[in-house]
Amino acid sequence: MSNSVTLDIRSYSARALRIFLVIFMLTVAQVLWAVLLSDNFSTSANGIVYFILLAGKVYYMLLEFMHLKHEKKFFNIALFSPTILMIIWFVVSFCYEGGAGLRSQKNLGYRRPDTFPKEMKLDEKAKLKKLENRESKD
């Protein structure tokens, strides 16, 4: 019953320490990559490296530190399926939107209003380019 909690605290602590060390090493790898190597790689290659290291940390934190490994499988599905679907949609749609913003900035010369004083918002060169684009479309 209630007092029948059996937990070998010694091996549990040793295991916790091992998992902590794994997460620690992954963080060290992330920081070293960021400081020493990230300038030599493209942004997408960096993104992939960060994502892999992040996924490793997330895996150990959720399953081991937050004990999801020991919960009912159905609970995990009930908990995570809406969250993960929502976040995937969120990431995809916002990457798409952000990409559109970047394109509008590159092609039309649009700058964020707070970046420059008002009179410099749309410089002449960009205006001309915009007109050229419009003409070439016609």
Add this chain to the structure above:
Amino acid sequence: MSTLSHSQVQDVHEASPFKMSFFKAMMWYFVMGDLLVFAGFLISFGFQRFFETSWPNPHEVFSSIPFLETRAPLLFASFMTLLLMVSSLTMLLCSAYSKLKNKAKTSQYLILTMLFGLVFVLCQIWEWSHMFEEGAWWGRNPFLNQDGTISPTVFTDYFFIITGFHGIHVILGLLLNIIGFIKLHNGTFERTGSWGYIENVGIFWHFVDFVWVFVFTAVYLM
């Protein structure tokens, strides 16, 4: 007001399809809701980042160390990460000992967790005040882009919003831990026979650490 005995509570747990207490399940749902709020902040941060052709180099911006003149990229932020990770480990051991109903050890690890959390909050206060001294605040961004152009203020806006929101969570976690500490020492857990509070607070505390992993990667590293 009547309270359930521990065996009654245990029966309720056994009847639940998830085989867990109501409070724990609700803590998990709260944490998931909170995760979506953080996801909103971080993804909109990513959106603004994608929008820009250039961005301040976070390795230069976050390179100051308290009380030292030297600058080392990300060293202080990494130290803060380490603090949260160690506090997560002590919280894990604390909830393990609470399952064994070992009052002394639970109390000991709870104090350690609170100590690391407190140092983290102090580090964050220092970082904020240092950023403020450098001229950064909501709507003010003194840092230049990597290509030398003026940087939009969204960089600092998002830094303060995301780390501030996370800091509020750490403070909330600290308060929950203090309540747990008081409950532990006035014998509430022994009286009701239910030590689940510590485990539930543990989930929240691990969540704070979990979110910091994303904040650290998005704001400091990339």
